[in-house]
Amino acid sequence: MNLQEIRNIARAHGVKPGKLDKEHLIKTIQIAEGNFDCFATASDGVCDQTGCIWREDCFAMAARKTQPH
Template sequence: MHMQEIREIAKVHGIKTAKQTKVNIIKQIQRTEGNFDCFATAVDHQCDQTGCLWREDCFALSGKKHSS
């Protein structure tokens, strides 16, 4: 998802996005929505949150994070 789309979702929830990373913004959105703030923490593409809006980006970022 593009940052502009993420910022628009954050704005709906009253979250300020200035000087924040994509990961931090999404985690704040997750908490505000009452979900786990687990974005970018999946290991080996394992996640039980199948309906998550962030799933594709999560796997992409967590793969980079855990591949080192």
């Protein structure tokens, strides 16, 4: 999902996107929804939230975070 789409979702939840990066903006939206701010924490590729709209981006970002530099 691109950043503009995420900003639109944020606004729909009453979150002001400001200059937050993608990861922090999604985590802020998750909190506003009453969920855990777990985005990009599925480092082992396991998540039980099968209906999450962030799932694809979450796994991709979590995988990048665990790759050696």
